[in-house]
Structure formats: C-alpha cells, structure tokens
Amino acid sequence: MTIKLEQHIDPTLVPILEEISDPEIPVLSIMDMGVVRSAILEDNIAKITITPTYSGCPAMDVIGEDITKAFAKENIEAKVSLVLSPAWTTDWITSRGRKALEAYGIAAPLDEEADKEALLGGKKIVKCPQCGSVNTKMISQFGSTACKALFQCNDCLEPFDYFKCLK
Amino acid sequence: MKNENKIQYIYGIADNALILGQRLSELCGHGPNLETDIALTNMALDLLGQTRSYYQYVAELSGEGKTEDDIAFLRTERQYKNVLLVEQPNKHFGYVITRQFLFDIFHLLLLEKLQNSEDERLAAIAKKGIKEVSYHQRFSSDWIKRLGDGTKESHQKVQEAVDDLWTFTDELFHSTEEDQIALDHKIGVDTIELKEKYYQKVKEILEEATLSIPETKWFQKGGKQGIHSEHMGYLLSDLQYMQRTYPNMKW
Numbered sequence: 001m002t003i004k005l006e007q008h009i010d011p012t013l014v015p016i017l018e019e020i021s022d023p024e025i026p027v028l029s030i031m032d033m034g035v036v037r038s039a040i041l042e043d044n045i046a047k048i049t050i051t052p053t054y055s056g057c058p059a060m061d062v063i064g065e066d067i068t069k070a071f072a073k074e075n076i077e078a079k080v081s082l083v084l085s086p087a088w089t090t091d092w093i094t095s096r097g098r099k100a101l102e103a104y105g106i107a108a109p110l111d112e113e114a115d116k117e118a119l120l121g122g123k124k125i126v127k128c129p130q131c132g133s134v135n136t137k138m139i140s141q142f143g144s145t146a147c148k149a150l151f152q153c154n155d156c157l158e159p160f161d162y163f164k165c166l167k
Numbered sequence: 168m169k170n171e172n173k174i175q176y177i178y179g180i181a182d183n184a185l186i187l188g189q190r191l192s193e194l195c196g197h198g199p200n201l202e203t204d205i206a207l208t209n210m211a212l213d214l215l216g217q218t219r220s221y222y223q224y225v226a227e228l229s230g231e232g233k234t235e236d237d238i239a240f241l242r243t244e245r246q247y248k249n250v251l252l253v254e255q256p257n258k259h260f261g262y263v264i265t266r267q268f269l270f271d272i273f274h275l276l277l278l279e280k281l282q283n284s285e286d287e288r289l290a291a292i293a294k295k296g297i298k299e300v301s302y303h304q305r306f307s308s309d310w311i312k313r314l315g316d317g318t319k320e321s322h323q324k325v326q327e328a329v330d331d332l333w334t335f336t337d338e339l340f341h342s343t344e345e346d347q348i349a350l351d352h353k354i355g356v357d358t359i360e361l362k363e364k365y366y367q368k369v370k371e372i373l374e375e376a377t378l379s380i381p382e383t384k385w386f387q388k389g390g391k392q393g394i395h396s397e398h399m400g401y402l403l404s405d406l407q408y409m410q411r412t413y414p415n416m417k418w
Binding site: 052054055056057058083084085086087120139140141142143144145146150164166167 | 202290
C-alpha cells in the first residue's frame, strides 16, 4: 500500500517530529509510527495533524502535548488536531519503525492473512524477538495496550508482545 | 437535519458505547484471570475512545461551550439513550461474555452500515470502530463457544445468561423518531434491516456452542426512550460521582 504522506509534510519540520516518540513504545518516533498525517508551517505556526492508532489510545493526548512542547522549544507555536479518516493501519509503520519494534522486544505486525492465522488459528508464525524462533504461542489476544497481543516463545520461554495487524 | 435531532441520534449510538465501556471498566482488576481482565479493559478502552469521538462531535454541534465531559457526566438518567442490554450488571464472567456477545454482533453490523453515512464525521468514527469491534466480536464469540461447550457448570451458567439477556435483544432494532429522521437524511442506519442477519449470526454461534435458543416472545424495551432498568441509577452514580462532587475537575 502506498500512501503519499510526503506532500503534506514539510521536510523542515521532520527533525522536530522525529524527536517525539510514542510514550508507550519510546523507541518508536511518531513519524515511524505513521500517526503524523500532515505537518505544515504557516506564519511560524506549525499545523500538525495526527491520527489515533486505536480510538481510546491514551497515548494520543500525551503525543499532542509532546508535539506542542517540542515545537515550543524551537520557538514555534504548534496547533495539533486529530483526524479519524482514513483510519490508521499498521501498514503505515515504516520499515525503520518495524526494526525498532523488533529491537525493543515487540514482534512487528504480520500481514492481514498471517495475522489471522496466528491469532485465531494458533499457527506458529510469529517470530520471537529475543531468539528468532517461530516456535511461539499466543497467551492472550489482548496485551498490555490495545495495539498488542501477548505471546510466549516455546524455545527461550520468554514472553513478548506482538503488535497486532490493524487494517 | 436539525442539529438537535442529529445530537439525539448520536446519543442513541454513543451512549451504548459509554455505558458498556463503564460496565467493563468496573471489571478492571476483577477479571477471572489476568488475560481476560486485560481483554475486558482493553475493550472498555476502545468503547470509551469511540464514545469520546461521538461526544466531541456532539459538543461541537450543540455549541453553548459544552464539552465531551459535560455530555458524559452531567446528564440525568432519562437523557441517556442506551439500550437496556448494555446497562445490565456484571453478574459473573459468563454473564459478562453473553452481554458482550449479544451486543458485539449488533455493534459490528451497525458500524458496517454507519460507515456509509452521508455524515462524514460519523462515517469516519464508524470506520475506525469497525476494526476494534471486529476484534471484540471474535473474543466474545470465542468465549461463548468455550463456555457453552465447556464444563457442565459453565454451560449451565452461560445458558442461563443467554435466557436472561435474550429479552433485551429485540430493543436493539427499535426505531425511534430520531432514527427515522436520520435515516431520511441518509445519515442514519435502518436498524430493522439488521435484525434478520443479527439473529441468524447469533443463532449460528449459539448452536456451535451447544446452547439452545430461547423461545421467548416477550421482550424488554425502554432504554432508547430514556426509561432505564433499576441498575442504571447505580451505574450513573458511580460514573458521575467525581464530576458532581468536584464540578469541572480535571486529571
């Protein structure tokens, strides 16, 4: 899926936006998360539009405040607004973001079909971010946050989060 | 469509999410095990998130400087338009799952239609919600099967819950005056159209769960008109306590 986000994002604002991370997953910048929908600078006011991952995601309020603070440091006033449509999908996580997730110990989302097989069919395809084995099992469909499910590796025995595919 | 009619129409959808979200929140820390505890509160969070999206829209439509908090916390019982099903208490885990299951099947059918609403804002909220609610439906359907086709005791408990809660299902398809106006303006959903599909889907899963389908022809109603069961007052006193005691307090 190709999304032409670039045209709405002012490249001069990107370094500031990349400094802001998801408070639940500190290794992932909001750019890599794919939640920044547009960023425009007009009369020294940065107009940033973000989209929630899940409707009730409490991180959104914090992200909004973090954006305002980060721009204030650069003496730029930021206005943050929330858009719901088109709804966020895990496809918008960048490949750099997926790597950061894995390095942090969270298995990155599989594609839609594989995700269903893993979550509903019990198929062993989610790779353990610790040891790389696919000999893993789902412990809970719901995990520590709305976007994750809980898994465990049968080989190294470590439990880990799996970022659910959302389409 | 007049704003006031649209607001009332949105309450009919949003209040279900708020009240069921509140019921599920009550279980935080009280689930039968860690996984289900987390699942139920995850679902509560999704529902409260959807509620916020609806109420923020209502706040904009009503003007008068209203906020989403005023709408959630400062209405009187009669002003809430949720169906009776969602306010029913958390008697036991099987009861919670049955209530969830009977609502989820309806909720997904509703949102799948609402995403085609000519009101762009409602369509966007529905599209977002579909992704979350399909996951809820998978969870509750899965548990219905596990409990129904589980032990003798789990079967009996969940069968009793189905028999009890069945009387609240017909109300899901009642059409209010606002529903009709919204439908005429191509904003709302024709819930009557969902009825056949709903019972077909519900029966399919109940059969797989080895549960029998109640034969009752008598159904409860009233929530959509603001006439609630005795449980609603207790629920609201819990929900509204902080805002009533410390007006305008914030986190």
